[in-house]
Amino acid sequence: MSHKRNFELSLNRRIGATPERVFEAFVAGDQISQWCAPRGMSVPEAALDVRVGHGYRLTMEARDRSTYTVTGQYRVLEPPTRLAFTWQWVDDKLPAVETLVQVALSPCDEGTELRLIHSGFPEPIMRDAHVPSWNSTLNRLVELLDPRGTAANLTLSGDPRSTYTWSVRIALAEKGLPYEMVQRAPHSSDQVRLHPFGRIPALRDGDFVLFETSAIVRYLDECFPDPPLIPDSVRTRARAEQWVSATSSYIYDAMIRRYVLQYLFPRGPDGQPDQAVIKAAWPDIVRYLAILNDAYRHHRTIAGEAFSIADLLLVPIIDYLALAPGGDELLSAAPNVRRALASARQRPSFKATHPAHKPLPSQAAPR
Numbered sequence: 103m104s105h106k107r108n109f110e111l112s113l114n115r116r117i118g119a120t121p122e123r124v125f126e127a128f129v130a131g132d133q134i135s136q137w138c139a140p141r142g143m144s145v146p147e148a149a150l151d152v153r154v155g156h157g158y159r160l161t162m163e164a165r166d167r168s169t170y171t172v173t174g175q176y177r178v179l180e181p182p183t184r185l186a187f188t189w190q191w192v193d194d195k196l197p198a199v200e201t202l203v204q205v206a207l208s209p210c211d212e213g214t215e216l217r218l219i220h221s222g223f224p225e226p227i228m229r230d231a232h233v234p235s236w237n238s239t240l241n242r243l244v245e246l247l248d249p250r251g252t253a254a255n256l257t258l259s260g261d262p263r264s265t266y267t268w269s270v271r272i273a274l275a276e277k278g279l280p281y282e283m284v285q286r287a288p289h290s291s292d293q294v295r296l297h298p299f300g301r302i303p304a305l306r307d308g309d310f311v312l313f314e315t316s317a318i319v320r321y322l323d324e325c326f327p328d329p330p331l332i333p334d335s336v337r338t339r340a341r342a343e344q345w346v347s348a349t350s351s352y353i354y355d356a357m358i359r360r361y362v363l364q365y366l367f368p369r370g371p372d373g374q375p376d377q378a379v380i381k382a383a384w385p386d387i388v389r390y391l392a393i394l395n396d397a398y399r400h401h402r403t404i405a406g407e408a409f410s411i412a413d414l415l416l417v418p419i420i421d422y423l424a425l426a427p428g429g430d431e432l433l434s435a436a437p438n439v440r441r442a443l444a445s446a447r448q449r450p451s452f453k454a455t456h457p458a459h460k461p462l463p464s465q466a467a468p469r
């Protein structure tokens with residue numbers, strides 16, 4: 103006798119909307135097409151015949167245009183508290199096994215407590231493959247229905263004064279995304295829980311946690327494509343990647359760690375900035391500014407005509423440098439960099455997120 107194996111996943115969400123509204127989001131074609139796919143995917147086809155024993159068909163489309171179609175039949179429709187439908191992929195990319203999705207909705211203080219159970223998976227590996235997709239999909243449902251929007255999901259942990267945190271905030275502002283800013287110091291125990299290296303920032307999207315600024319910006323760009331921050335053309339994208347890497351590997355180190363931070367958090371003798379470190383950084387900064395000045399000779403954005411991930415990593419660093427002792431002198435030798443900075447400072451995303459750092463107390467620039 104063979105027993106059909108049955109593995110299931112179960113997810114909960116609290117949503118700031120009534121059970122009636124949540125139920126409607128599952129059964130109205132124009133609504134389900136706005137959320138029923140993992141982030142970064144769209145739903146170009148949603149055909150629903152919402153009657154018990156009748157079916158639905160949803161097609162999800164990825165950015166590379168590949169499509170995934172799921173069909174099923176409604177088994178339970180009890181508005182506004184319960185619905186159940188079968189779920190079966192119908193293309194050859196995913197196993198065509200009939201599974202069952204059950205949704206229970208109950209009122210709670212925030213609005214609705216949603217419990218989703220997806221059962222009938224013959225293998226744990228198949229069940230596990232559906233967990234991140236459902237998590238991402240339910241985040242989109244929360245965003246659609248919750249008046250607080252993505253603030254319910256997106257949390258940025260860091261310090262608005264840090265250049266890397268600022269970079270992510272520019273990306274979020276460019277895309278008009280609401281989020282919660284959680285103030286965290288580097289290496290604090292709370293931060294280490296999100297970022298095992300203790301750095302800032304880290305992003306949380308529902309249950310998904312991510313660190314490293316460039317990975318965070320790429321994730322945001324895939325999930326929220328407008329306006330794009332990753333260039334479309336192969337060469338411009340590679341050029342942007344080049345500057346992201348150079349910024350993290352050399353430019354931040356010389357301009358921020360070995361220069362600006364020495365003034366902001368002096369660690370030298372008598373609590374003064376460590377002049378030996380600052381002096382050693384100066385020639386590197388001069389050299390790097392000359393390289394950037396050349397790169398900026400045609401455009402005010404570093405990787406081509408459009409503002410990109412490379413700009414939002416680089417410009418906060420230049421902004422800090424410009425306001426540090428000697429910054430004016432350094433930038434006067436790099437007029438293209440100065441023009442690029444002036445142009446970035448005009449962007450609403452840059453203005454709205456500027457940490458309002460003041461020029462550092464005037465000190466003699468190193469000689």
Ligand SMILES: N[C@@H](CCC(=O)N[C@@H](CS)C(=O)NCC(=O)O)C(=O)O
Binds near residue numbers: 300
């Ligand atoms: N590679 C990381 C760098 C992040 C980083 O270094 N952030 C700084 C603040 S701007 C930090 O946490 N510094 C603390 C330290 O260096 O220990 C990223 O891209 O997010």
